[in-house]
Amino acid sequence: MNKMTLNLPDKTAKPKMPRMAVAISQLIAKRRFDEAETTLKRAEKQFAGHAWPTRLSARLARARGLAKDTAESADRSPISLPDDPAVCLEQVRAARKKKRWSAARELLNHAFKRFPDTPDFLVEDVRLAFAIRKYQRAIKVCEKLRLKFPMLPLGYRLGARALLLAEKHDEVDLVLRDAVAKFVDQTWLVSEYETLCEASGRWDPAIKLWSEVRDSHPGVPTGYLGLVSAFLHLQKFKEAEAVCKETMTRFAELPDGFLEYAKIALRQNRPEEAALRFAEAEARFPNDKKVGRRIFEARLASTGSETHDLEMPAVLPASVAASTPEAQEAAKLMTKFESLGGTGQGCEFGLVQRAFGAEPLGLLRWSHIEIDGLVAALETDFEGLGSAEQTKMYFGTRGNQTNPEYVVRDRRYQMAMHTFVKKMDVPWDTMFEQSCRRLAFLKQKLLEDLEDAEKILVYKMSHRDLSSEEIDKLHSLVRRHGENTLLYVRYADALHPSGTVVLDRPGLIIGYIDHFSVLPSGEARQPNLQAWEAICRQSRDLLQPSRQ
Numbered sequence: 001m002n003k004m005t006l007n008l009p010d011k012t013a014k015p016k017m018p019r020m021a022v023a024i025s026q027l028i029a030k031r032r033f034d035e036a037e038t039t040l041k042r043a044e045k046q047f048a049g050h051a052w053p054t055r056l057s058a059r060l061a062r063a064r065g066l067a068k069d070t071a072e073s074a075d076r077s078p079i080s081l082p083d084d085p086a087v088c089l090e091q092v093r094a095a096r097k098k099k100r101w102s103a104a105r106e107l108l109n110h111a112f113k114r115f116p117d118t119p120d121f122l123v124e125d126v127r128l129a130f131a132i133r134k135y136q137r138a139i140k141v142c143e144k145l146r147l148k149f150p151m152l153p154l155g156y157r158l159g160a161r162a163l164l165l166a167e168k169h170d171e172v173d174l175v176l177r178d179a180v181a182k183f184v185d186q187t188w189l190v191s192e193y194e195t196l197c198e199a200s201g202r203w204d205p206a207i208k209l210w211s212e213v214r215d216s217h218p219g220v221p222t223g224y225l226g227l228v229s230a231f232l233h234l235q236k237f238k239e240a241e242a243v244c245k246e247t248m249t250r251f252a253e254l255p256d257g258f259l260e261y262a263k264i265a266l267r268q269n270r271p272e273e274a275a276l277r278f279a280e281a282e283a284r285f286p287n288d289k290k291v292g293r294r295i296f297e298a299r300l301a302s303t304g305s306e307t308h309d310l311e312m313p314a315v316l317p318a319s320v321a322a323s324t325p326e327a328q329e330a331a332k333l334m335t336k337f338e339s340l341g342g343t344g345q346g347c348e349f350g351l352v353q354r355a356f357g358a359e360p361l362g363l364l365r366w367s368h369i370e371i372d373g374l375v376a377a378l379e380t381d382f383e384g385l386g387s388a389e390q391t392k393m394y395f396g397t398r399g400n401q402t403n404p405e406y407v408v409r410d411r412r413y414q415m416a417m418h419t420f421v422k423k424m425d426v427p428w429d430t431m432f433e434q435s436c437r438r439l440a441f442l443k444q445k446l447l448e449d450l451e452d453a454e455k456i457l458v459y460k461m462s463h464r465d466l467s468s469e470e471i472d473k474l475h476s477l478v479r480r481h482g483e484n485t486l487l488y489v490r491y492a493d494a495l496h497p498s499g500t501v502v503l504d505r506p507g508l509i510i511g512y513i514d515h516f517s518v519l520p521s522g523e524a525r526q527p528n529l530q531a532w533e534a535i536c537r538q539s540r541d542l543l544q545p546s547r548q
Contacts, residue, residue, distance in 0.1 A: 020046070021494050024056050028063050029468050036060055052494035059493050062520045063464050081110045085118050092124045096131060098523050104128050119149045126158045138162035153183050160192050169200045177209070184217050187256060190226045197233065198403055198424055206230040221251045228260045232267055233424055240264050255285045267425060292359065331357035333536055337487070338446075338455040340374060340478075341367035344462020344518035347418060351517070352532045363442035366418035371461065371470050373413040378477035381447060385410055386440030393432050395423060408435045453482030456509070456539055460489040462516040475508045487539050489513055499534035503542050511535040 020043050027036035037060060044053045082088045088111050095104035108128070111121040122145045129138035142159030149155060156179035163172045176193050183189065190210075197206045207230045214223030224247040231240035241264055247257035262277035281291050334356045339349040341364035350365040369377075377385070384390040390411050395404035396418075406419045406426075417439075421431060449455055457478050466474070471488055478484045489511040492498040498514035513535065517527045 021052050021056065025059075025493055025495060028056070028060055029465060033060065033063065055494045059465075059491055062491060081107070081114075083114065085111070085115045085120075088115070089118075089120050089124065092121070092128075096124065096128050098521075099131075101128070101132055119145065119152055119154075122148070123154055123158070126162070130158075130162070135162050135165045139166060139168075151182065153179065153186060153188070156183075157188060157192060160196070164196060164199055167199075169196060172196045173205070180209070180213060180222075184213060184222055185220045187222055187225055189222055190229050193226065194229050194233070194424070195403055197230070203230050203234050218250075221247060221254060221256060224250070225256055225260065228257075228264075232260075232264065235267075237264055237268055252284075255281055255288050255291055258284060259291065263425075269430070292357070327357060330533060333533075333540060334358035335360050336455060336540055337458050337536060338362050338449060339365045339367075340457050340459040341365075341369040341415070342460040342462070343368060343370055344516055344520075345524075346416075348460065348462075348517045348527055349458050349532070352527055352529060355527070355529055356533070361442065361445065363439070363446040364415070364417075366420075367415050368417075369413065369415040371459075371466060371474065373415055374459070375470075375473055375477060377413040377415070378474075378480070382413070382443045384412055385415075385443045386436050386438075388432075388436055391432070391436050391439065393428075393435060406431050406435070408439065410439070447481070450478065450481035450484060453484045456485045456487050456536075456543070458487045458489065460516060462518045463520045465490045471508070471510075475505075479507050483507060485509060485539075485543060487511055487535070489535060491515075498528065499531040501535055501538045501542065509539050509542060511539065 020039065024036050024039050024043065027033075027039065040053060040057060040060065043056075047053055080091075082091065088107060092104055092107045092111065095101075095107060104124075105128070108121055108125050111118070115121060122141055125141045126138050126145070129135065129141060139159065139162045142155055142162055145152065145155035146159060156175055160172050160175045160179070163169075163175060173196060176189065176196065179192075180189055193206055193209070197203045206226065210223045210226030210230060212223075213220070214227060217223060224243055227243045228240050228247065231237075231243065241261070244257055244261045244264065248261060251257055258277070258281035262274045262281060265271070265274035265277055278291070285291050334353040335358045337349070337353070338360070339347075339353075339362055342348065345351075346364075346368035347366040350362075353360065353365070363382075364374075392409045392411055394407055394409070396407045397404075403422050403424045406421050406423065407416055408419060409416045419431075419435060419438075426434070459474065466488065474488070475486050478486045483506075485507050487501075487509045490513075492500075492512040492514050496502065496510075496512040498512060500512050502510045502512075504510050513528055513531045515525055515528060517525055519525060
C-alpha cells in the first residue's frame, strides 16, 4: 500500500526535503547514531542556512538521550532580571520546573527587592523550598507570608503542609484553626485537616472542631463535610451517612455532599451502590468535571467484582452530553482508541482522552510500561498478570505523602499502574486483593478488545523514538489476535510536522507530535491537545473506508 501523509488544516505546500534529510531520518530511526551524525555534519555545511538540519540535530540528540546535557548547559547560561513582575514570575516558575535552582533563587532575590508587595514571589519561594526539600525555610517563608498577607489562604495551606512534613503536628493544628476562623467557607480546609489527623492518628479533635464549625456556621458546608470525613476515617458509616443526608438537603446546589455520599458506599466496598449514587450526582450536576472524574473512579473500583456491570455508569460524562455537538463528537472520537501505555508519563493519552470528555476503561490507560515489557506481555497474552505472586503494591511518591495513592506494579512486565485510591480510603490487604482482581479483569478485557479489532491501539515513548525493528515487532504482536491497527506516536521532524500521520502499512499508522507531556530532559509540559486530536481524527479517517 502506498504511504499517505495527512497534514493539519494548513494546506500550504511544503518544499520537498533533500534525499539527505530522508537518509538521516532513517539512520536515526534505526539507531545508527554515528552514521547519522556524520551525514548530518555534511548536511550542515551543504545546506547552511536551512532549518531542517537543526531540527534533525535536535531529534538525534533526543534519540541519544542527550537532552539532559542540553538542560544542564541551559542552567549555566546567564539570566536576565526583568522589570515586569509578571515576566519575572513566569521566569521563576520556569526555572523551578526545569530544576534550575540557582537561577530561580537569583530571580527571587531580585523580585523581593524590586516587587516587595507582590505575594506571588513569596509563594514561589515556598514552592522552591518544597522542591529542594528545605522544609524549615518553607515554614519561615510561610510565617512571613501570613504576617504580610493575612487574608491570603495559601500562606496557611502551604504553611500547614510544611509543618506537617517537619512533623510539627501541634503547630499544624494551630495554623489550620486560624485558617478556619478566617476562611470558614473554604472546603480545602477539610482535606488539610484530614491529612493532619491521619499523620497524628488523632481524629477526636477533628470531630470536635467540625461540630463546632457546623453549629456556629450552619449556612456553610465546611463543618458538615469535615464531620463526614472524620466519621468515614473512623469507619462510623451510619453517622457519616446521617451528616451526608443533612448536607445534601441544606446544600442541594453543591455536588460535594452527593460525592461524599457515594464515597461512603465505596468505603463500604459497595461499588455498584456507589455508581448509582454517582449517577444521581451526575444527573444533578451535568456540567461539573469533578463529578465525571469521580464516576470514572467508581467504574474502575468496581472492575472485577462479582456483580460488576460495565454499562451501569456512562462511558461519557453527562457534562459531555450537555455540551456542544463538537465536544460530543470529539469525546466519541477518543473512545475509538485504546492506550497501550508508554514511558515519560505513560498515562498521557489517558489524560488526553479525559480532556476531551472520554473515560474508557483500559488495562494500560494509566500505566507506565517500556517497549520490552509491552512486547513480552503481548507475546504471552499477559500471562500471570493479576496473580498475587506477580503483583507488587506500594504507595506513590508524588502528591500528599500522608495520604498517598496506591500504585500497583507487575513484576514480570514491569508495568506500573495508577489506582486513584488513597491510603485512607481502603485498608492495605483489601486494596491488594481488589487490585489483583482488577488487573485480571482488565487483562481479559484487553484480550477481548484485541480479538474484536475495533479500536486503534496507541503507544508512545517520551525519551526516544522506537527503532524500525521495535515498531515492526509491536505491529506484528497487536495483529496476532485480529486485524488491529497500531498508532505509534513519535517526535515530529523536518519531513513530518506535528499533528500529521502516515499510513505506513496495513495496520500501522505513524503519528508525529512536537512534544509529549514529559520531555526527554524530564521537564513536564502540558500535552499538545490540538496535535493529539488531529492525529486521532486523521487516523480514524484513514481507516474509515476499510471499516465500512
